[in-house]
Amino acid sequence: MTDLGNNVKTIGFARVKLDVEYVSGVGFDIHDAHIAAAMAAQGIGVKLYRGRPEGRASDLVRQLLRQRTEAYHFCVTPYNAAPTLQLLRGIDALQPHAEFFLSGPLDGANDKVAAALRERSAWQADTDPGVIAAWLCRHAACAPAALSSPSSSPYLSGLLTVHDVVQTGLLAGPLLAAELQWLATQSSADAGPVPIWALQLAAPVLQATLDLLLAQGGGRQYRLHADSSAFTAAVYAQCAPALVTAIALDGADLAPDLQAQLATDPRCTIDNGARRTARCQLYGTNGHLALRTGSYFDAKQLPSLNHLELDADLAPAARRAAYAWAASDLDLRSAVVLRATERRYNELLPDLRTPALAETDGWPKHAYVLVAEPHAAQARLALDGKSVQFESADLPLAQLGAAGSTLRPGVQYFLQIRDSADVAALRARLALFERSGELHGAPPAVNLAVDNRCRWGVNGSCRVHLMRRLQVGPQGEVSTCRDTPAIGSTAQRYDDLVLEARKRQQLATVRRDCATCPVRSQCSQCSQMPEAFAGQYCEIRRAYPNMTLFFDMLGLPAALMPLLGDGSVAAHMQVSSAGMANRFYGGACGTARTGERPQIIAIGGQYIVWWRQQRRLLRISQAMAVIAEAWWTGAADADLCASLSAQFNVTADDAGASLATARTNLQQQGVIGD
Ligand code: SF4
Ligand code: SF4
Incomplete structure (x- = not known):
């Protein structure tokens, strides 16, 4: 454990929160607020981190640092230990002398994570707010804080205001009566129901809490959080709908007849632990905070990944290394895509079943496996370990004409333009199209999509700089656009690769002189090309100005099926x-x-x-x-x-x-x- 001095003068409070399946965010709860208020009463400077619903870990770290405290307290559990460690490391990197205090059990946490937390922090396992406050006061060399004193109320002390009541709630206990009286005097209060945190109370104390709400509730409504073991029929009888709008019970210790009654009460939810899936625990134990990402509109500097594609034949250790490399930059809706042979496909399916995704220790959100044998006539797809009825096949453009009647209805074909034969076929088709408005697609029953369609889009629409999808090759080489050479490797940081992609994009724009190009509004300005194009991209784009219409029309017959009829084999089109x-x-x-x-x-x-x-x-x-x-x-x-x-x-x-x-x-x- 780090040698902490006994001179803490300012401390920030935060905790990583989990919901049923994911890390749901970082913030404080009512217990943190009471401990903080008690310490403030002893002359310690305190801050409560209010959190944001989503964000990258680095953003969260910056937000925490803006509190400008010299120490941080986090409540930990085995399931939020890994993301808490991530925050500690982030703070440590930017504020090397910060002191960390952790409270809560770590038994069952990832061993390495728990060891790293203990190494870097002062830790104690108790979760009782009074014990935590006394422990922190010892480190601050001040008198023990008394949580029953009115000055320990976050509301009565002014640490929180009436605007925090609906979000944070009130704690059932010795200060509740005084806080209810205070709340009754607040005219600008938010009208929403106020959470009452009455967990870990004996039945008589819970009943007394309801008595208090009835007597001093001041016409407001409440959401009651209690343990099912203390929730009796008498307590339930006091939960009049006008007073208690929601009842959230922890545990499965209800009397059978009461349980039957509550089952028909729409206000009541009972969390008996079954909803807390193995996935949540795996995710929290091994996952990364940043997997719950979106963006802080004010802080997000770089984008995040939502598609990471790997070869399933990579050694498991290499796959894990790639996941670990990408982990802190994966988007909430991320998917890992494994390209596999038919044999590997069948082997992999059991391991990829959600909710517990052993392949990636519980993340990301979805896993796909694609059968991708070289020259395969068809491919199959599995989502989260389950085969889905979706057949697809790669189809080189040079073979589209010859494939003709052999194209199978219902199969999704991905049209590829990768080698020199495809580029030649593209030129021939575009020349015909510009000259006569004619093109040959596929019959309506066949689904045709163009691989890397973005390349043929309009008006600078290339989004490679967002780096939303990446492929990792056998040697860790990283590419962005499926058919293009690597832009770097997993030996580099993701953020550096984003910058590299942006640099290449900007250099290509300058080198090609896109600013003065006559077809600029018709061109996506694709900056990453298969080698087969060998510098022909701009020339092709300029020579065939109606190219985007051409690509839009290639897959059009399928959309025309309702007008053409089920049996139509029409694939030849002419456009005005x-x-x-x-x-x-x-x-x-x-x-x-x-x-x-x-x-x-x-x-x-x-x-x-x-x-x-x-x-x-x-x-x-x-x-x-x-x-x-x-x-x-x-x-x-x-x-x-x-x-x-x-x-x-x-x-x-x-x-x-x-x-x-x-x-x-x-x-x-x-x-x-x-
Ligand atoms: S055709 Fe070439 S030069 Fe013109 S806008 Fe497109 S990429 Fe830029
Ligand atoms: S570089 Fe080309 S293929 Fe890649 S995203 Fe941009 S337009 Fe699409």
Whole structure:
């Protein structure tokens, strides 16, 4: 244990809180507040850390340091020991002379964690607030604090205000009567129910507490927290709904008839320990505080990971090393993804079942296993150890045409553009698309998605600098975008890799001169490319300005299934779109109209209007498609009627007679403007 001096003058109070499944945050509770108030009465400077619901560990450390105290007290349990140690280490790094005091049991905690905590702190196992206060006072070389004195009330002493009552609650005990009287005088009080902490009380004391609430509750409502062993029928009878809006009981020591009564009372919850899953305990014992991450809007400097992908054939020790490396930067909703052979897939499933995920000691939130045999015809996916009915397969773009009728309905195909054959196929398809508006996708029953689709997005949409997903290779090499070379290794800090990715992105932007590029608004500015592109990215993007539309349309037939019918095998499309040549109207054009022009797609003998952003679809006739396209391209009525006459074998007069009605219909549907 660290040699602590007996000269503590300021001390901050905090504790890591667990909810049913996760670390839920860091803050103080009513016991901390009473101990702090008692110590303040002895002349010690105290701070209560109010906490935030989410954040990275480094943010929490900074928040704790802002209290500017020379010592810190944490309540510990075996299940919050690991995250508490993480906080201690963070504080230690920035405030090397800080003193730490820990109270609570450590039996059952991770041995190494418990040893490290004891090494760095003064520790005692008792959880009684009076014992803790006396112990801390000894270290502060002041007289023992008396928790029954009014000056030990956090409310009566002014340490907490009426605005804290609903959040923190009141402690059942000798000061409750005085605190209720004080509360009755507070006019600006929050109207929510006030928690009453009445745990570890004998039944008569609990009953006396209810008597007190009835007599001095001052018209407020309360949420009662009590032990089930002390909760008798007589106590329950006093819990009138107008007074007690919620009853939270700890333990399973209720009389059977009372238990049956409470089961039908919606105010009542009984935590008999069963809800505290093995996952929670594993997580708390071995996990990291930062796994409960989101962001402190004022403090978060760097993003966090939500996807960590590993090869399942990596040695377990190497996998664990990768998890440990990423741990403090994983997002709350993180997932670990293991790429496995078929054999390994089946072996792994039992170990990956939640809630206790042995593979990662209880974290992260989800684990996926993908079968990814080289050149596999299909892949399978398991989520949290359970096989799900989801088949997928990688499909190189160069093979899309040949695959044709062999593509299987219901399978999710991931289209890849990785090698030089794929790049050549992409060029050929884009050239056809720009020239004729034509492209061949897959039939509607086949789901087609483009791997690394972000690469072909618009307007600087690359988000690699957020580093939300990473892959770790056999030698610890780290890559970001599935088909790109490594940007670093697990020997480097995650934050350094984020900076490296940002640096590469900025350098690429400058080197390519994106600021003056004519297709800038159409380009995601992908900064990490497969080697097969060999510097062709910008050239391809500039040569084919409608590329984003092309990629959006590749998977479109599946979305058109309701319009095309179940049995449709249509995979060939032709599109009419702003900035491209006309497809349906062959006459002379005028000045193109401005506005939000939807695409019109000819597929399987049908004509579909497609509002890409709204994902809205509308089927129209071929004649309507001609009229709509002619309207957008500013064609004169005479030219349009002549064109309709030639295309549909009607007289120009007949075409003209029905033109107004057709346009009205198209306007009402929003296909053309007014
Ligand atoms: S095409 Fe190249 S230069 Fe132009 S915006 Fe895209 S990445 Fe930048
Ligand atoms: S670098 Fe390219 S592939 Fe990676 S996230 Fe950015 S756009 Fe997507």
